[in-house]
Amino acid sequence: MDPVFDFTVLMYSHDTFGLGHLRRSRTIAHALVSHFPGVRVSIVSGSPVVDAFPFEDRVDYIQIPAANKLSNGTYASGSGELTFEQTVTARESVIREAAERIRPDMIIVDKEPLGLAREMLSTLKWAKAKGAITVLGLRDVLDAPELLREEWQRKHIVEHLALYDEIWIYGPGSFYNPLAGIDLSEAILSQTRYTGFLPRTVADEDVTEKYGRDYVLVTAGGGGDGYELMAAALNAVRQDKTPGREFLFVLGPFMTERERFEIAARAGNVPNIRIIDFDANLEAIVANSSAVVGMCGYNTFCEVISFDKRALFVPRTAPRREQAIRANRAAEFGWVDVIDIEQAKNPRRFLAAIDAVLERTTPSSAVARPDLDGLNRICALTEILLDRREEILAASETRKAAFS
Known part of the structure; x- marks a missing residue:
């Protein structure tokens, strides 16, 4: 089988408030398995209602302990038995164990570049060392530019963006630039892709x-x-x-x-x-x-x-x-x-x-209709990234053979 169509994806969806991250990740996962006949996708999710959603064949989820986002923007443990710090430690452990078991060819992180309280950082570093492709997926809008700038400075996000091969923005460039308030290098900007909005379809179930x-x-x-x-x-x-x-x-x-x-x-x-x-x-x-x-x-x-x-x-x-x-x-x-x-x-x-x-x-x-080609572009971008990865790995193996 062509290696482009036979690969594994680990998706990270921190899910501390609402359904948005999980539902977006699920939509992308279903598009990937529909487009690539050999792909398997595992979604890491902290949502307490993840099991309420049906998943396509070759898509599964890995539950991590819940954390709750409070009205003031801070976080707390979703369990009365654990502190928030203990919850993050447990989440980080489950994520890392899942990555080492799955050994993903590709990781897609939703919205939080380092994960909740940096819980994805060690896994990202491990995955990059193993040759995995890493993608940061962002909503069309994250927050007001000045508020996002303060948040990313506080979390030291920008200095870790080199861990990602590409940044995908789930909207058209003509609609909004969610990173307008962030001072990014030319290298990071060159790796940023606008996908268009993510279209939705109706499941077979009739309501x-x-x-x-x-x-x-x-x-x-x-x-x-x-x-x-x-x-x-x-x-x-x-x-x-x-x-x-x-x-x-x-x-x-x-x-x-x-x-x-x-x-x-x-x-x-x-x-x-x-x-x-x-x-x-x-x-x-x-x-x-x-x-x-x-x-x-x-x-x-x-x-x-x-x-x-x-x-x-x-x-x-x-x-x-x-x-x-x-x-x-x-x-x-x-x-x-x-x-x-x-x-x-x-x-x-x-x-x-x-x-x-x-x-x-x-x-x-409307005169300008919404761009709803996001899922098709995500599949195309995935194929391009995997093609590039195979070329890099093949070149590496050729060099090793020449000196053996």
Whole structure:
């Protein structure tokens, strides 16, 4: 078999808050096994709900102990029995053991260049010494430039970027440069690739019987910071008298029990609202909607543009400004509508914005359509990198033979 089509990939997804990292890594893994008949992908994940998601053949996951991101941006152990430091040590050990067992030809790290609390650093160094290809994958938007600059300086990120063969940015260059605030060398810049957005597809499972069609979907992604959106949307929908209009609220698996109970209790006497906690097949739920009201996390945004849905985004602005930057940039392209959370707390204003988004054009009608070729480009970039690796290894073996 051609060595390009017979290789192993280890993906790192630190997953300390929400579902974004895991769902992005899973999407890429499924694209790789669909494109390369001999590839095997293992996803290292700290998500406590990773087992809720189905995985394609030749894709598996390795669970590491959970760590939680707090509202102030700091981290804590996901276990009451371990300190955060003990949790990181345990995570680092599992990652290294997995890498030594799998001996990956390629490592793809999602978003955190050194991993949570540098837990990937020793594995990256080991893998590079063994000849593995290493890729850092970044969202289209990470944070405001000045905030990212401070974070990367504090974590000493830039001096370790040489550990990576390439940096992939999961968006088009015309949309946003997530590294604009970082002073990077020409060598690092030359290894940076824009892939375009990562398109989403609908799984075989049909959710129409569960939830119907043509509802307005209100989603908070993982839900850990979605209470304000859900509460504001509930207040707005209470005033909606439009005949036949239905709303589906998906709270997310990380919304607290107290917040979940409150939203459900307050919605109990609103006839046109249905509330569910979580469904792993969110792609199909988005595809069946008439419009989406959300916070503009990366995955929700990609689903909106993949399924060409009208969308009203209510982005969070803390602890990161990522969602607000993405939502407002997408609005500039004419793809979505945006309302500030403080404005959305006014029920009449929020309902008027929902009415307006249902009448707007779809993203595909904009002058500049979204670039959704990200997965194809990732597969092409992977093949190029593996071709280069085989050439380097072959040349190395030839030199060894000449002197033996």
